Amino acid sequence: MKLDQTRQVRSMALAAAKRGFIEQETLWDLACRIALGGASSAKELLAELLTPEQLAQITTEPLEDASLPAAGSTEQGASSTEGRAPTAPTSTSETPATQSAPNGRGANAARYDLGASLGTGGAGNVIKAHDREIGRAVALKMLKPGADAEAGLVERFLAEARITAQLEHPNIIPVYDLGRLVGDAPYYTMRIVKQRSLQDVLTSVELRRQWSLVRLVGVFVQVSRALAYAHRRGVIHRDIKPENVLLGDYGEVYLADWGNAKLLAGLPEHGRATDGADEPLQIHEANRSFDRKRNEVLPSGLSGTPGYIAPEQIRGDSGLIDHRADLFALGVILYEILTGEHPFDAPTVLAVILATQTREPKAPRSIVPNCPLMLEDLCLAMLAKDPSRRPASADIVVSEIDAFLDGAKERSRRREEARKLCGLAKAPLQRDRELTVERQWLEKEARRLLQDVKGHEPIERKRSGWEFEDRAAEVEREQARVNAEAIDLYTKALAYDPDLPEARAGLADLYWQRALRADEERRHAERIYYEALVSEFDVGSYAALLKADAAISFDTQPSGAAVLAYRYVEKDRILVASDERYLGRTPLRDARLSPGSYLFILKRTGYRDVRYPALLRRGDHHHADINLYTEEEIGESFIYVPGGKFIVGGDPEAIDSLRRDEVFVPDFAISRFPVTFREYCEFLNELETRDLGFALKRAPHDTRGSEGYVVQPASGGGWEPIPTVLEGETRKLFRADEGHLWNLPVFLIDWFDAVAYCRYRGEREGAEIRLPSELEWEKAARGADGRFYPWGDHFDPTFCLMRTSRPFIPQPEPVGTFIADVSPYGVRDMAGGMREWVADVHGDKTWTEALAEPEPSVDVERDASPWRVFRSGNWAGDDQRCRSASRSRFFALARNTNLSFRIVKALPRASRG
Incomplete structure (x- = not known):
């Protein structure tokens, strides 16, 4: 195509575009065809796109030498400020078709006294004017000087005025008058609105603090009502943005700037008026865009402000562009109200347009956690890329917002979300139960693998046990994580619905389990804390339990024993039985007491007083069935431990503690002190009468032969401890x-x-005498409440004999020296002094099985002898070994200056669990 023909096509194409006869995309196609020389003449090329009438209009105008705009560009629109200063970004617009000028040019020019400028935007000015006829101030909008020379601009200006004038709605600025000033300059007048927009509120930190969410949503619903009304009248706004929402001083809200508005082909299916009140606008046909082939009224393509333009508008998908494009822009405003952020924010205009098409906005809750769910749902629906997934009409948006402001629907939605979160919490709770089983098994396997490993053995022998310990520790950490996850889910659920029973009950259950665990581990402050949380979230399951008393009943054989109750109270870090209360005589039923740890003393003439410690839990009914024994049956040097349940193990700070459990142990009597040199030398004296060799074999000694003996023949006969058994300051x-x-x-x-000593004592007293089992020893030391030491839960070196109890080098001391080292039953020296042999290896070897193992011969090395267990701390040990749950394994032939024993006597009427 020749140069003059090319210029002709360009000029005619630009004229057609300015009149709205062709779209911008079509203009780009024309540019490509011109460059490729795809046609022989301008008329031939444009005849395919225009009607004969349209072609005749553009061929009568003089040619312009103009460059075609780039593909996808938009023409700057004349966006009215309607009584306020314009703010960026500037709207883009398409040029409507030409329209006849009104009659009576300049007829009303003398009606107005023009004043100061109120604002400027696009091709128009807004001036404050005084209407002489009515006597009021108005905003008069007119074209800028020279703007009417631009083709189609006057027609578009008049169309804007007529469209706005016919939209009579409380949230649309009313138009009062339309005409021409002297010199044929068109104008229209409207109400003056203060120069504040929703954009001003959203971008000002100070103003945003003054506007609550409910107040902003109130503005939004009024804008939605205005838009619903316009849509019912067949008008789409096409430039919805915060700058076009004007705010008055008395709560007025106006949707302004209808300069880019277009007529729809038909009314929306939803929200259509049924009483005939909302008739379609009557606009001159020149203000419509027509498809030449189908002769249908269609909305134009790209129009509006980047960031608010719907994806289908950006794509130019004319088949999908309708009133729902306005709803997309409205959704962007709602997103900004909810989050303070733009959903498609980007550094450049092109990036914003691309993000609008491709990027899904973040959920408002991820930015503002307390965002109302109902508004989030509505906002994200309005921002759907596919118009069919958006609300069908602005009336539906209004209905949803009204429901939110009413509150009932939002409460329902929040409860739905809260229940969903409660459902999600079930998974970590189930996982926690599974992990508990796994952890207990791993800990058991670790103990099994390490129980026979000597401390001096190489790491290779210990590694397998360590691996199980490490796995158990990791499982415990995982339990902490899943518990935290469940608590987080329940807490979030309550943030949505503070009264949801499922969430409150779930948290109450979780905290109750933590309170029980804290109680088991004697962490009283934590127990109180978690019980307070249980009380806070309880929905009735724990209320009675948290306030409930405990009950206890007593039966004795024989009956008639007086029962005195003493509650344990901590004084100077020692639990002391205090506040005596007489309960009655046995049989005693349902005595009510506050939950806690108690010592009950039962008294009956002719029988030894019974000390019966018991842990009374909330709501529990404890039943005690107690045998009474005479002094002769028990024995002067023995302490009676009545049968019953007690808490064994479970001390995380103890050495090799047994697993926590509540077990029944029948009646037994245990010696008040460990066996003394006096008692043991009597045994040696008895042996010597039979065979001196037997006496020498059993005499306390180490491996150094005769020099290692700590006893010697006395001058008056028999055996006695050597004078040098104590040295230094202890000897003094x-x-x-x-x-x-x-x-x-x-x-x-x-x-x-x-x-051998037990056998001797049994023969002498005519009773079954043996070493205590592990459970008997631990019960005698701890009582029933799971305390860590015989006297309570706190440690001090002055409470028992251990390595820091004296200011000098420690050595053995006489039994009973430390008066605080006494158990609830009255057994002494069970925390310090001497380590003590016990009869069995709990869970591995019973007393009977241990007795069945033959004693090794004298030439057998100690480390070749079978395993045994000893309990208690000792004069050379640290406070960890003083804990009642601590236990150590060693070889049965082991001898040490801190290793002794005490004995147990079986009772004739021992109860059975």
Whole structure:
């Protein structure tokens, strides 16, 4: 195509575009065809796109030498400010078709006294004017000087005025008058509105603080009502944005700037008026865009402000562009109200347009966690890329907002979300139960693998057990994570619905389990804390339990025993039985007491007083069935431990503690103190009468032969402790000439020596005498409430004999020296002094099985002998070994200066669990 023909096509194409006869995309196609020389003449090329009438209009105008706009560009529109200063970004617009000028040009020019400028935008000015006829101030909008020379601009200006004038709605600025000034300049007048927009509120930190969400939503619903009205009248706004929402001083809200508005082909299916009140607008046909082939009224393509333009408008998908494009822009405003952010924010205009088409906006809750769910649902629906997924009409948007402001629907939606979160919490709770089983198994396997490993053995022998310990620790950490996840889900659920029973009950259950665990581990402050949380979230399941008393009933054999109750109270870190209360005589039924740890003392003439410690839990009914024994049956040096349940193990700070459990142990009597040198030398004296060799074998000694003996023949006959058994400061404190050596607990005794002594005592007293089992020893030390030490839960070196109890080098001391080292039953020296052999290896070897193992011969090395267990702390040990749940394994032939034993006596009427 020749140069003059090319210029002709360009000029005619630009004229057609300015009149709205062709779209911008079509203009780009024309540019490509011109460059490729795809046609022989301008008329031939444009005849395919225009009607004969349209072609005749553009061929009568003089040619312009103009460059075609780039593909996808938009022509700057004349966006009215309607009484306020314009703000960026500037709207884009398409040029409507030409329209005849009104009659009576300049007829009303003398009616107005023009004043100061109110604002400027696009091709128009807004001036404050005084209407002489009515006597009021108005905003008069007119074209800028020279703007009417631009083709189609006057027609578009008049169309804007007529469209706005016919939209009579409380939230649309009313138009009062339309005409021409002197010189044929068109104008129209409208109400003056203060120069504040929704954009001003959203972008000002100070103003945003003054506007609550409910107030902003109130503005939004009024804009939605205005838009619903316009849509029913067949008009789409095409430039919805915060700058075009004007705010008055008295709560007025106006949707302004209808300069880009277009007529729809038909009314929306939803929200259509049924009473004939909302008739379609009557606009001159020149203001419509027509498809030449189908002769249908269609909305134009790209129009509006980047960031608010719907994806289908950007794509130029004319088949999908309708009133729902306005709803998309309205959704952007709602997003800004809810979050303070733009959903498609980007550094450049092109990036904003691309993000609008491709990027899904973040959920408002991810930005503002307390965002109302109902508004989030509505907002995201309005921002759907597919118009069919948006609300069908602005009336539906109004209905949803009204429901939110009413509150009922939002409450329902929030409850739905809260229940969903409660459902999600079930998974971590189930996982926690599974992990508990797994952790317990791993801990058991670790103990099994390490129980026979000597401390001095290489790491290779310990590694397998360590691996199980490490896995158990990781499982415990995972439990902490899943518990935290469940608590987080329940807490979020309550944020949506503070009264949801499922969430409150779930948290109450979780915190109750934590309170129980804290109680088990004697962490009283934590127990109180979690019980307070249980009370806060409880929906009735725990209310009675948290306030409930405990009950206890007593039966005794024989009956008639008086029952005194003492509650344990901590004084100077020792639990002391206080506040005596007489409950009655046995049989005693349902005595009510506050939950806690108690000591009950039962008294009946002719029988030993019984000390019966018990842990009374909330709501529990404890039943005690107690045998009474005479002094002769129990024995002077023994303490009666009545049968019943007690808490064993479960001390995380103890060495090799047993797994926590509540077990029944029948009646038994245990010696008040460990066996002393006095008692043991009587045993040696008895042996010597039979065979001196037997006496020497059982005499306390180490491996150094005769030099290692700590006893010797006495001058008057029999055996006695050697004077040098104590040295240094301890020897000064406990002088041998005062008889203190006889009261030292015997030491350098192996397990078989202790068994031989039990046999001797049994024969002498005509009773079953043996070493205590692990459970008997621990019950005698701890009582029933799971305390960590015989005296309570706190430690101090002055409470028992251990390595820091004295300011000098520690050594053995006479039994009973430390008066605080006493158990709830009255058994002494079970935390310090001497480690003590016990009869069995709990869960592995019973007393009977241990007795069945033959004693090794004298030439057998100690580490070749079978395993046994000893309990208690000792004068050379630390406070960890003083804990009642601590236990150690060693070889049965082991002898040590801090290793002794005490004995148990079986009782004739021992109860059975």
